[in-house]
Amino acid sequence: EVQLVESGGGLVQPGGSLRLSCAASGFTFSSYWMSWVRQAPGKGLEWVANIKQDGSEKFYVDSVKGRFTISRDNAKNSLYLQMNSLRAEDTAVYYCAREDPPHYDILTGYYSAYWGQGTLVTVSS
Amino acid sequence: DIQMTQSPSSLSASVGDRVTITCRASQSISSYLNWYQQKPGKAPKLLIYAASSLQSGVPSRFSGSGSGTDFTLTISSLQPEDFATYYCQQTYSTLLGYTFGQGTKLEIK
Numbered sequence: 613e614v615q616l617v618e619s620g621g622g623l624v625q626p627g628g629s630l631r632l633s634c635a636a637s638g639f640t641f642s643s644y645w646m647s648w649v650r651q652a653p654g655k656g657l658e659w660v661a662n663i664k665q666d667g668s669e670k671f672y673v674d675s676v677k678g679r680f681t682i683s684r685d686n687a688k689n690s691l692y693l694q695m696n697s698l699r700a701e702d703t704a705v706y707y708c709a710r711e712d713p714p715h716y717d718i719l720t721g722y723y724s725a726y727w728g729q730g731t732l733v734t735v736s737s
Numbered sequence: 738d739i740q741m742t743q744s745p746s747s748l749s750a751s752v753g754d755r756v757t758i759t760c761r762a763s764q765s766i767s768s769y770l771n772w773y774q775q776k777p778g779k780a781p782k783l784l785i786y787a788a789s790s791l792q793s794g795v796p797s798r799f800s801g802s803g804s805g806t807d808f809t810l811t812i813s814s815l816q817p818e819d820f821a822t823y824y825c826q827q828t829y830s831t832l833l834g835y836t837f838g839q840g841t842k843l844e845i846k
Contacts (some may be wrong), residue, residue, distance in 0.1 A: 649781075651836075656837060657826070662831055712780060719787065721828040721829070723828065
């Protein structure tokens with residue numbers, strides 16, 4: 613069974629840092645692109661970042677570029693999001709998600725059939 | 738960036754109704770469009786990928802269509818468990834970001 617379990621959320625002051633983790637199990641983690649998606653309280657979904665299977669390519673939404681860093685450790689089946697210079701507007705539930713299929717299909721593109729339960733990050737003084 | 742605009746933002750309907758939600762992209766995204774359902778406090782659930790492919794395990798009353806810039810999600814006969822928020826997402830180019838629509842909240846009339 614595919615499982616994604618996020619951790620590391622919590623309360624942090626503006627300007628502070630936090631590192632989120634996502635533990636993956638039930639599939640060959642190193643075969644998949646992985647993403648972080650967030651949702652501010654009462655708001656919609658926002659794609660944040662993704663990372664290629666070997667970590668060689670990473671992409672970010674403009675609002676977090678230069679502040680957030682996505683990374684992975686395939687030996688530990690884990691995905692990470694290092695968040696620095698946090699702002700109030702970064703307050704959200706952060707989800708990790710697997711991007712399917714493992715090998716790009718020009719007919720389907722990528723989609724996320726598996727998500728974690730989310731971890732809440734609150735940026736407030 | 739590619740902007741995704743859903744309409745309507747909210748919708749009231751009754752059990753048994755046929756419902757259509759629209760998603761428009763700011764540029765052509767071919768068929769790289771996914772639909773998700775989200776219930777309060779839960780992670781999103783994939784319904785449709787590649788504009789019209791039904792995800793395994795999703796009831797056949799859900800269907801998707803469209804290509805280019807205009808897409809629709811149709812629920813043929815609403816069931817009580819379908820009242821939720823629906824999001825479209827484009828995955829045309831990771832360089833441009835995989836943006837979501839703003840969501841459509843489907844409520845019971």
